[in-house]
Amino acid sequence: MKAPPGPFQPGFFRSPIRGPWLTGVLGLILLVLTAIVALTGFLSHIAYMPDLPGNAIVPADKDFPFTFDWPTSPTYLYAINQSLHTNVGLMVIPFLLAKLWSVIPKLFQWPPVNGPTQAIERLSIALLVSSSVFQLATGVMNAQYWYPFKFNFVVAHYYGAIVFVAAIAIHVIVKMPIVFRARRDREWMKPIQADMDEPTISRRGLIAFAGAGAGVLLLGNVGQSIGGPLRKTALFAPRRDSGFPVNKTAAAAGITPEMTGASYQLVLRVGDRVTAFTREDLLALPQHTATLPIACVEGWTTTQEWTGVKLSELARRAGAPDASQVLVESLQEGGVLRRASLSADQIAAGDAMLALKVNGADLSPDHGYPARVIVPALPGVHNTKWVGEMTFTA
Numbered sequence: 001m002k003a004p005p006g007p008f009q010p011g012f013f014r015s016p017i018r019g020p021w022l023t024g025v026l027g028l029i030l031l032v033l034t035a036i037v038a039l040t041g042f043l044s045h046i047a048y049m050p051d052l053p054g055n056a057i058v059p060a061d062k063d064f065p066f067t068f069d070w071p072t073s074p075t076y077l078y079a080i081n082q083s084l085h086t087n088v089g090l091m092v093i094p095f096l097l098a099k100l101w102s103v104i105p106k107l108f109q110w111p112p113v114n115g116p117t118q119a120i121e122r123l124s125i126a127l128l129v130s131s132s133v134f135q136l137a138t139g140v141m142n143a144q145y146w147y148p149f150k151f152n153f154v155v156a157h158y159y160g161a162i163v164f165v166a167a168i169a170i171h172v173i174v175k176m177p178i179v180f181r182a183r184r185d186r187e188w189m190k191p192i193q194a195d196m197d198e199p200t201i202s203r204r205g206l207i208a209f210a211g212a213g214a215g216v217l218l219l220g221n222v223g224q225s226i227g228g229p230l231r232k233t234a235l236f237a238p239r240r241d242s243g244f245p246v247n248k249t250a251a252a253a254g255i256t257p258e259m260t261g262a263s264y265q266l267v268l269r270v271g272d273r274v275t276a277f278t279r280e281d282l283l284a285l286p287q288h289t290a291t292l293p294i295a296c297v298e299g300w301t302t303t304q305e306w307t308g309v310k311l312s313e314l315a316r317r318a319g320a321p322d323a324s325q326v327l328v329e330s331l332q333e334g335g336v337l338r339r340a341s342l343s344a345d346q347i348a349a350g351d352a353m354l355a356l357k358v359n360g361a362d363l364s365p366d367h368g369y370p371a372r373v374i375v376p377a378l379p380g381v382h383n384t385k386w387v388g389e390m391t392f393t394a
């Protein structure tokens with residue numbers, strides 16, 4: 001069959017800088033960057049601890065065998081992990097665009113497939129390109145609080161990552177020999193075809209251009225990963241003007257002043273044993289103060305001084321001094337984030353607490369009044385706000 005006109009015709013693509021060197025160097029840069037993003041992504045998944053029942057957004061245990069108990073120190077552990085994940089993830093975008101540009105003639109090769117081996121290879125490339133674009137797009141949308149899609153972000157981004165890792169592994173295995181052959185045969189610098197136009201940018205220039213794009217994205221975001229006054233410098237961050245961001249407001253969570261007023265009680269359960277505390281009761285217990293960050297999966301961090309009752313103290317009062325787990329439930333009705341489970345180590349961690357105050361003042365309604373969980377080194381999603389019930393497993 002004759003090749004259709006346009007990009008399917010040989011000689012349609014005119015840039016002499018396309019070739020093994022450009023594609024290979026961009027590939028190497030992307031390999032390093034995406035390795036960091038994938039690794040921190042899977043670590044973030046482990047930090048969520050889906051094996052604890054309150055945290056299972058992705059069906060747990062069976063599908064992720066490489067799990068371990070996330071440490072409770074250093075305090076900034078999850079903040080660092082997630083800064084790498086989101087900032088390096090953004091930096092991938094310009095390099096990926098450059099790489100796709102460098103290989104676009106391949107998309108229009110004619111005939112589209114010339115045998116079973118090549119059909120499989122093209123299929124794996126289709127999976128690689130679509131999963132990388134899907135991961136970057138959903139990641140950026142999540143960080144921008146834009147959910148035009150109907151599926152659950154966490155589930156989709158997780159399975160997308162598994163497809164991506166599988167596809168990139170196949171890609172590297174298939175392409176490595178080609179890279180080495182190009183080096184050996186000194187075809188490294190050869191353009192994809194003779195008789196090209198004059199270059200309008202050098203190969204190194206193109207890589208520097210993509211690098212500059214990556215730098216702009218990094219500078220426009222990294223401020224929110226560090227938090228404090230630097231948050232204001234993060235031009236691409238939503239809600240960058242808020243010094244102490246609110247993830248979900250009390251109004252959005254359906255929390256009314258009646259629910260958190262005089263009638264409020266914190267209910268602690270261990271088996272059949274039930275203990276209840278008013279906010280006054282909680283304030284009368286020994287208080288602990290610690291400076292801890294909230295580090296959200298979206299890549300922002302805010303560090304504040306929290307005061308409240310240690311979780312270990314509450315476990316003791318509840319009658320489960322050696323609790324192996326606690327399920328924390330919010331007064332909030334519905335929503336996947338209304339509950340979270342913490343493990344034994346996290347209950348026992350010295351700074352883990354049910355906070356009643358922040359920076360010396362009562363919690364604001366939006367930050368979880370009358371009481372919220374704050375635990376060190378964990379994702380912000382476990383810092384349940386407007387806590388109504390805590391069920392300990394002895």
Ligand SMILES: Nc1nc2c(c(=O)[nH]1)N[C@H]1C(S)=C(S)[C@@H](COP(=O)(O)O)O[C@H]1N2
Pocket residue numbers: 244245246247248253294295296297330331332337338339366367368379380381382383384385386
């Ligand atoms: N009840 C409840 N608690 C919650 C959430 C929520 O939606 N509902 N969001 C969690 C998430 S994802 C984060 S990052 C932190 C944010 O806390 P902040 O709004 O006080 O900054 O609260 C956590 N606690």
Ligand SMILES: [Mo]
Pocket residue numbers: 247295296297298380381
């Ligand atoms: Mo979050």
